[in-house]
Amino acid sequence: MKVAPKPRVVGDKYQRILDAAVSVFAEKGFHSSRVSDVAARASVADGTVYLYFRNKEELLMTAINTAFDAFVSRARIELQAIESPAGKLRRLAQLHLQALGSNRDLAVVFQMELRQSARFLAPFSHQHMVEYFDLVRSAIRQGQEQGIFRSDLREKIAANCFFGALDEMVTSWVLDNTHYKLTDVADSVADIILMGLERQARH
């Protein structure tokens, strides 16, 4: 007589909680979200959250780190297959915007919470940023060594411009209500930055 109330797959609670957390954090912000909101959205009891995550902060960190891990791993692999420094940066721009553009909630959490978490919460996630930046910087360095990119620019500044431009595209997309496709702007951004980095033939 009783229908199964929660026809969810058993064992998927971890992921359900994590997804719920991203969804709730995106909606109200990390600090205004309650653990019980997350639990409710994941259809588990409040206490169950603590069977999978040590505390509220770890929910955020895990969400960020997991996505970041996946992104950096994939990026690292893909970049190996690309020869040209410019091609690497172009691909990185695509991957960056793809990763966040394909999951709006995650993007919101990244754009809104990452900086704070990097400074005030566990600085672990900052390590990911460093890894990401390393990919960018080594591509730039490579370009400079090959004489393709200008050498009068400090590599770190260039990397900041590259990342900052992409990051702002995401922020802008996140705060915008018109849900345009984020990856569509990858080439434009890459164009601007690359052209800014490249050595001008006639100079």
Next chain:
Amino acid sequence: MKVAPKPRVVGDKYQRILDAAVSVFAEKGFHSSRVSDVAARASVADGTVYLYFRNKEELLMTAINTAFDAFVSRARIELQAIESPAGKLRRLAQLHLQALGSNRDLAVVFQMELRQSARFLAPFSHQHMVEYFDLVRSAIRQGQEQGIFRSDLREKIAANCFFGALDEMVTSWVLDNTHYKLTDVADSVADIILMGLERQARH
């Protein structure tokens, strides 16, 4: 050896509280800061904070808005005196990094809290962003109309790149412990973006 307990000038409480707020928020983040921390740092009673500010949130918004107002007003005036679109953007880059580079605490608050406040708190501060972006965008548009900047780029994307690059420079500076001079990088950033925007003569 004992100094007078309250040798402060009367009437400066508003500013003292605001400065204390910026300082405390920079140190612990807005959400982890307690109003009593701010009051203590300003050497006033907890209740005094509420004589000058409606609530904790207004402390943050006032700090942000005040600085933003000053920046945008100044920028608007200065840009009027500059003819060339490229010159305008160069000057904007300098002003941006100067404004935040000259007050580290304020910079921390801006970089860490502005996004959140734009989304979750009063969207007033977002208006400032729009005004700032308008300055950038009209310079870019002007450059495009004069044939100096490429017209195949959407102005908004270009503006995002410009702002994003500067913004990331500040974030990077804020998270960095080596206290280098932020304005020193203004030209480099402007170079990259401008070169990325300019029409290449031989194309």
Next chain:
Amino acid sequence: MKVAPKPRVVGDKYQRILDAAVSVFAEKGFHSSRVSDVAARASVADGTVYLYFRNKEELLMTAINTAFDAFVSRARIELQAIESPAGKLRRLAQLHLQALGSNRDLAVVFQMELRQSARFLAPFSHQHMVEYFDLVRSAIRQGQEQGIFRSDLREKIAANCFFGALDEMVTSWVLDNTHYKLTDVADSVADIILMGLERQARH
């Protein structure tokens, strides 16, 4: 010698908190009572109070409304079984004094807080007053229609006299330290009011 710290039956917390609230409110008055006082007297944590009641005010309103509900329901049933209007009023007087005379704390809360709550808090409890008055008024009206009670008196005034007399008996009892039995005066009060209402044979 040490008793088990929490030998309470589970599930009785709602009632325990409500009883504690009545007891604390009776002792110090609603406004001077702290929620933590109530929690302590109920041997629960402060937060637990809020699992059962939305806020401090609801504690008061629930206490009042619950008792009032019980009284009015019972009165309504009992009066149905009584034919004569005078008998109804006599019984009402007994029930009124019984209800409050059997729970001194509750009586204190009623006499001290009901008026204020009726005016300044949720006017819900005022509805109960209206229901109670309706019982009184319809008995009086019935007596007038039967020619037993004088018809030159407005029914509302008569009801106010009836209620006011009983109410003052309770207040007087509550402020008095000699703990006499409140129900003992029911007949005297009913006598006075009824005699005041009845049509005098020889007039």
Next chain:
Amino acid sequence: MKVAPKPRVVGDKYQRILDAAVSVFAEKGFHSSRVSDVAARASVADGTVYLYFRNKEELLMTAINTAFDAFVSRARIELQAIESPAGKLRRLAQLHLQALGSNRDLAVVFQMELRQSARFLAPFSHQHMVEYFDLVRSAIRQGQEQGIFRSDLREKIAANCFFGALDEMVTSWVLDNTHYKLTDVADSVADIILMGLERQARH
């Protein structure tokens, strides 16, 4: 060029503050009223209130006591001139309803705050109640001694009925929005109670 901002009579501040207090307390209740509300309504500074009254509570007590004093003094004098016990009670009913019916704010404060203040604040005002009751009781006793009133009723109970009936008329009037004239009901109330007290000739 400047008009006199406060064309009040100097030296009337005491009374202005007291009137303001009654007005504010009537509107929001004693506990929800702020001293600064009272000061504002009296057009004085917050601190000035404390030049005339020790604290907020004293504002209430003074308002109540002053009015009570005036009432009891007047009542005492008037009653001396009246011979018959019934006449005394009739006059008392009129004075009671006149005193409160002529100042609605004061009536609200009396009906809403007097009980609480009698129990939880300085019990001073309770002394006034006693004095008032003494007037009532001695009239009743006199009536009993003269064989006009029934002697099988305890004088205190009779007094409670008399006072309670009047008190409820005032409360009812205060909570009622239709501003009928309170003194109009004095005779009806007196009729009921007196008839309840009087010895029936033919019994």
Next chain:
DNA sequence: TATGAATGAGAGTTCATTCAT
């Protein structure tokens, strides 16, 4: 007398976390 800025104790309420079941 009069002011009103300043004080700071105090209380209601929230919510992350725990733990007995």
Next chain:
DNA sequence: TATGAATGAACTCTCATTCAT
């Protein structure tokens, strides 16, 4: 594993009262 009732520390904000001017 899972639950969710219970906990109690934490924190914002209010407001009666003071006091330097």
